[in-house]
Amino acid sequence: MTERFTITTPIYYPNDRLHIGHAYTTVAADAIARFHRLRGEDVFFVTGTDEHGQKIEDRASKVGKTPLAYVDEIVADIRDLWQVLGISHDDFIRTTESRHERVVQEVFRRLEAKGDLYLSQYEGWYCTPCESFWVEGKLVDGNCPTCGGPVARLNEESYFFRLSRYAEPLLAYIESHPDFIQPVSRRNEMIQFIRQGLEDLSVSRTSFRWGIPLPQDPRHIAYVWVDALTNYITACGYLQDPERFSRYWPADVHLVGKEIVRFHAVIWPALLLSLDLPLPKVVYGHGWLLLGEQKMSKSRGNVIDPRKLVQRYGRDAVRYYLLREVPFGADGSYTEDALILRTNVDLANDLGNLLSRTTAMIERFTGGIIPQPGASSLRGQAEETVRRVEERLARLQVSDAVAAVFELVKRANKFIEEEAPWQLHRSGDARLSDVLYDLAESLRITAVLLKPFLLDAPDAIFRQLGLGSAEGATFAAAAWGGLPAGTKVQRGEPIFPRIETEREAEAAAGEAVAAAKAPKVEKAAPAPAAEEPGVITIDEFQRLDLRVGTILEASRVKGADRLLQLKVDLGEQEPRTVVSGIAEYYQPEALAGTQIVLVANLQPAKIRGVVSHGMILAGKTSETLQIVAPREGLPAGTKIK
Numbered sequence: 001m002t003e004r005f006t007i008t009t010p011i012y013y014p015n016d017r018l019h020i021g022h023a024y025t026t027v028a029a030d031a032i033a034r035f036h037r038l039r040g041e042d043v044f045f046v047t048g049t050d051e052h053g054q055k056i057e058d059r060a061s062k063v064g065k066t067p068l069a070y071v072d073e074i075v076a077d078i079r080d081l082w083q084v085l086g087i088s089h090d091d092f093i094r095t096t097e098s099r100h101e102r103v104v105q106e107v108f109r110r111l112e113a114k115g116d117l118y119l120s121q122y123e124g125w126y127c128t129p130c131e132s133f134w135v136e137g138k139l140v141d142g143n144c145p146t147c148g149g150p151v152a153r154l155n156e157e158s159y160f161f162r163l164s165r166y167a168e169p170l171l172a173y174i175e176s177h178p179d180f181i182q183p184v185s186r187r188n189e190m191i192q193f194i195r196q197g198l199e200d201l202s203v204s205r206t207s208f209r210w211g212i213p214l215p216q217d218p219r220h221i222a223y224v225w226v227d228a229l230t231n232y233i234t235a236c237g238y239l240q241d242p243e244r245f246s247r248y249w250p251a252d253v254h255l256v257g258k259e260i261v262r263f264h265a266v267i268w269p270a271l272l273l274s275l276d277l278p279l280p281k282v283v284y285g286h287g288w289l290l291l292g293e294q295k296m297s298k299s300r301g302n303v304i305d306p307r308k309l310v311q312r313y314g315r316d317a318v319r320y321y322l323l324r325e326v327p328f329g330a331d332g333s334y335t336e337d338a339l340i341l342r343t344n345v346d347l348a349n350d351l352g353n354l355l356s357r358t359t360a361m362i363e364r365f366t367g368g369i370i371p372q373p374g375a376s377s378l379r380g381q382a383e384e385t386v387r388r389v390e391e392r393l394a395r396l397q398v399s400d401a402v403a404a405v406f407e408l409v410k411r412a413n414k415f416i417e418e419e420a421p422w423q424l425h426r427s428g429d430a431r432l433s434d435v436l437y438d439l440a441e442s443l444r445i446t447a448v449l450l451k452p453f454l455l456d457a458p459d460a461i462f463r464q465l466g467l468g469s470a471e472g473a474t475f476a477a478a479a480w481g482g483l484p485a486g487t488k489v490q491r492g493e494p495i496f497p498r499i500e501t502e503r504e505a506e507a508a509a510g511e512a513v514a515a516a517k518a519p520k521v522e523k524a525a526p527a528p529a530a531e532e533p534g535v536i537t538i539d540e541f542q543r544l545d546l547r548v549g550t551i552l553e554a555s556r557v558k559g560a561d562r563l564l565q566l567k568v569d570l571g572e573q574e575p576r577t578v579v580s581g582i583a584e585y586y587q588p589e590a591l592a593g594t595q596i597v598l599v600a601n602l603q604p605a606k607i608r609g610v611v612s613h614g615m616i617l618a619g620k621t622s623e624t625l626q627i628v629a630p631r632e633g634l635p636a637g638t639k640i641k
């Protein structure tokens with residue numbers, strides 16, 4: 001029987017245009033879905049929109065539209081965005097559809113029949129931006145624990161779901177299913193959260209009308225929990241198509257941002273337990289993609305429209321950046337510079353050049369004909385790469401899977417330098433054909449392995465190797481030896497022309513840059529590696545994300561005399577935690593307000609139990625140590641170049 005695989009994204013709230021953060025989640029889900037299709041599985045990939053609620057009702061009335069007319073426009077825009085990014089969803093669910101209304105109403109009937117629904121008074125604190133109620137004890141300094149914003153006192157009649165009843169069964173489930181909540185840090189958070197006990201959950205409202213009325217009491221409108229979370233079972237055919245439902249439910253993966261893990265790992269499974277339905281296999285909470293120097297928000301006018309990026313750089317470059325840049329699960333920050341750098345270094349230099357050099361050499365040395373395979377030097381690594389991609393994607397390590405493919409690309413480029421095929425040609429060495437076959441076959445396998453991530457490059461690589469379209473190639477085609485000798489290569493344009501920016505042009509004015517500056521579009525040029533050992537190119541330097549930060553607070557790390565734990569404002573949504581070995585030179589209480597320079601894209605590391613997100617620059621002599629800082633002070637988050 002064909003394996004089946006169901007993956008979901010959160011349903012998005014159509015009150016604004018979606019930005020790069022939404023694209024991040026959706027492109028990652030798309031890559032995972034495409035990988036499973038590539039393996040021949042029966043995949044169901046669903047995304048959609050969460051369209052009810054007070055905010056939509058208010059905004060629609062402000063612009064003189066009905067709520068539905070208001071969301072229709074935004075939803076059309078979201079669908080268009082997914083098309084631009086090549087998202088391959090099998091279903092797009094809107095919570096305003098009648099198929100969903102039926103499910104929500106039936107769910108309320110079943111919760112009541114189970115004794116899990118009751119009418120009471122809701123008293124609590126409400127955070128409007130988060131649309132969340134909080135009991136007194138959960139507030140942090142009297143503010144919303146999620147966003148830190150002000151909350152308002154509220155008192156209204158509401159139906160409640162007996163969430164408290166499910167704390168024990170949920171804990172038992174989470175403990176006996178170690179893969180249920182991922183990554184493990186989120187799992188631990190959830191276990192802690194549930195152990196504190198769960199309060200019953202308010203699941204209806206009488207304060208607005210834009211939503212689904214409860215069948216048992218139509219004065220009440222279903223609140224977001226039941227309305228939004230049940231989209232997953234509606235899309236899978238619950239109560240409508242039993243055959244389809246048993247095929248696609250339970251979902252294999254709910255991919256969500258870390259801020260909504262709690263809804264998916266606590267409320268949602270409790271509702272499913274009450275409905276006697278199987279729980280999803282994995283809830284995966286990935287990190288946030290923040291805007292480079294500050295939080296993305298519409299009021300700041302700094303929201304990145306992914307469509308503009310696709311117009312400027314192409315959909316493969318944008319997808320690649322999203323999938324590759326940030327270790328999946330961790331937080332990262334978006335910058336256009338980093339996108340350009342990724343495109344130029346990985347796609348244009350490494351991959352693009354490998355293709356153009358290989359096809360150029362095959363044209364020059366073997367008349368454009370792919371030679372017979374012989375003794376292979378790259379086969380081992382190619383086979384290892386296939387295994388790694390499969391293994392990492394099975395564990396949802398999307399960025400690591402992409403990185404594995406590019407390790408093969410790097411290896412093949414290095415192989416060219418080691419073997420110097422032009423010399424083999426000059427000396428009439430018979431190994432030339434082995435080397436050329438190895439390179440072409442590595443490229444073909446790279447193209448197959450890239451199919452989940454990139455949409456145009458695999459085809460372009462296949463065409464230039466003389467293999468036509470990559471469309472029919474399945475994961476099995478990544479086995480070594482699939483490239484037929486005798487195929488005629490079809491050299492073409494560079495698949496990823498190098499991007500030159502104004503900033504690069506400015507930087508190029510500096511003399512150090514002259515050597516690294518590449519022609520606008522490179523054809524068969526070797527990757528611009530630095531010429532002397534120990535010398536780096538401007539590209540290599542620019543991979544360092546150096547930023548000005550302001551220390552908010554500092555404290556000693558228990559059991560470590562030399563370490564301080566710092567909270568550093570980088571102009572991002574949340575301050576960074578950084579562990580630094582400066583305790584012998586600075587008193588923690590004297591550090592608040594001090595500016596520092598942080599290596600902001602250093603791989604996070606756990607130091608004495610504290611995860612450090614970056615490294616502070618300091619100069620050290622035998623006598624002293626001094627933190628490096630801007631002379632006159634700069635805004636937190638300022639990039640150092």
Ligand SMILES: [Zn+2]
Nearest residue numbers: 127130144147
């Ligand atoms: Zn809030």
